[in-house]
Amino acid sequence: MEHKDYEELLTLHALDALQASDKRKLEEHLERCPECRTESVELRDTASLLAHASTPAEPRAEVRERILNQARSGAGQRQSAGETSAKMAPFRPRAAPRAWPNIMRLAAALAFVALLVGVAVLWQGNVRSRQELSRLSQQLNQQSDELSRDRAALARQREAIAFLNSPGIKIVELAGTQTAKTARATFVYDQATGRAMLMTDGLPVAPPGMAYEVWFIPRGQSPMPGKTFTVDAAGQATTMDQLPAEARENPTIAVTLEPKSGSPSPTGAIYLSSPTS
Amino acid sequence: MQAQPSEVSDNELLRLVAHGDEQALAVIYDRYRLILFGLILRILHDRQEAEDVLQEAFLQVWRRAGDFDESRGRAFTWLVTIARSRALDRLRGLGSRAKHTDEVVAHSLRGETGDAAADALQSEQGRIVRQALAELPEEQRRTLLLAYFEGLTQSEIAARLGDPLGTVKTRMRSGLMKLREVLRQESRGL
Numbered sequence: 001m002e003h004k005d006y007e008e009l010l011t012l013h014a015l016d017a018l019q020a021s022d023k024r025k026l027e028e029h030l031e032r033c034p035e036c037r038t039e040s041v042e043l044r045d046t047a048s049l050l051a052h053a054s055t056p057a058e059p060r061a062e063v064r065e066r067i068l069n070q071a072r073s074g075a076g077q078r079q080s081a082g083e084t085s086a087k088m089a090p091f092r093p094r095a096a097p098r099a100w101p102n103i104m105r106l107a108a109a110l111a112f113v114a115l116l117v118g119v120a121v122l123w124q125g126n127v128r129s130r131q132e133l134s135r136l137s138q139q140l141n142q143q144s145d146e147l148s149r150d151r152a153a154l155a156r157q158r159e160a161i162a163f164l165n166s167p168g169i170k171i172v173e174l175a176g177t178q179t180a181k182t183a184r185a186t187f188v189y190d191q192a193t194g195r196a197m198l199m200t201d202g203l204p205v206a207p208p209g210m211a212y213e214v215w216f217i218p219r220g221q222s223p224m225p226g227k228t229f230t231v232d233a234a235g236q237a238t239t240m241d242q243l244p245a246e247a248r249e250n251p252t253i254a255v256t257l258e259p260k261s262g263s264p265s266p267t268g269a270i271y272l273s274s275p276t277s
Numbered sequence: 278m279q280a281q282p283s284e285v286s287d288n289e290l291l292r293l294v295a296h297g298d299e300q301a302l303a304v305i306y307d308r309y310r311l312i313l314f315g316l317i318l319r320i321l322h323d324r325q326e327a328e329d330v331l332q333e334a335f336l337q338v339w340r341r342a343g344d345f346d347e348s349r350g351r352a353f354t355w356l357v358t359i360a361r362s363r364a365l366d367r368l369r370g371l372g373s374r375a376k377h378t379d380e381v382v383a384h385s386l387r388g389e390t391g392d393a394a395a396d397a398l399q400s401e402q403g404r405i406v407r408q409a410l411a412e413l414p415e416e417q418r419r420t421l422l423l424a425y426f427e428g429l430t431q432s433e434i435a436a437r438l439g440d441p442l443g444t445v446k447t448r449m450r451s452g453l454m455k456l457r458e459v460l461r462q463e464s465r466g467l
Contacts, residue, residue, distance in 0.1 A: 007450075015421070015424040017431045045350050048358060049402070050410075050421060051357045057314045059314045067302070
């Protein structure tokens, strides 16, 4: 490989976009070529500027506290080389009594070094396996969370299908208002029992502390509160509800944004509404 | 520390951190939390995961500051590299849940020059870089951002965009060279 061939590899390397085999090849070359090393440093500095393409964001204040507390509590057992040797200094073997033959002193020193190396290796291995364990257990937790979420979603879907198949149900389409033009929803209810279900799509994710609330508006009367709900990233939610007896004759259905605990009468902006009858 | 935090260089701060100075760690955190959290959040799209990773990254800074070698790059590069690798590791760990490619691409296409609120948080350097990115041909920008924020290799990017590998390599090189020019001008000018 010619020296100039490495230029392209250096760019890709700076972006960590090299295949493993090219990466090895380049790293071997970097060992030998100071010119490419300089180039590599500058390209990496450049690539790191891409971080600025993301929008700066403020983490919660407690993250700072957590980091400083952990640093203070020694959670980060320090691994800097300088520090290690400084700490080791007091344990450096003193000059052995003259009576010790040189060979014994050498053997003792070697044994001591071997012991230190052994301790370091064990300690590092231990740190690594602990990290691996915690990573695995985190993964396991995530998977089991996902599984239980999937199960709950499946149960809800079954319930919804059974409901949709029951005889005598009515369907009301809700359209997004000016506030949420792309949102829409379908409200399905059983006039006899009042069992109802609302399926939304395209609603914006509610801000923290807020939730959507369903309203049943019997003709010529004030809105009656239904359940509150939140939506997933796609703006979707399926909510089972109970339609009050007074509101089972061609009600208007609406959805507003309210405090999470719900409101007795609507206070926030209207996001969805069925055509008023 | 004697000097005002704003006067202490990043390199000096990292040396202090390497000697166990927690206050220096706090200064680095305050100086870079916005950009690093923004970066991690852009990769993970989940605030809680991102805060976790930010914490991990800073604890790594705390433990490994002694490894920082200023002859091998700027302190900013060292910090950003830690944050990005941690975030990409987490992204791979999350596996299928993190399939948000379209969103990332859409985000990058919405333009990197950003809105007014975000600009208020941007450093001067950030503004210059965003401006330079905005001036790159769209394909170059997109290729760079895919590599950077999704951690894709050259062949993965080629497969993703349906472009020949050679084209992808050329775009990455041209894009990065243009950015380097910006960095050079900046170090002369600022």
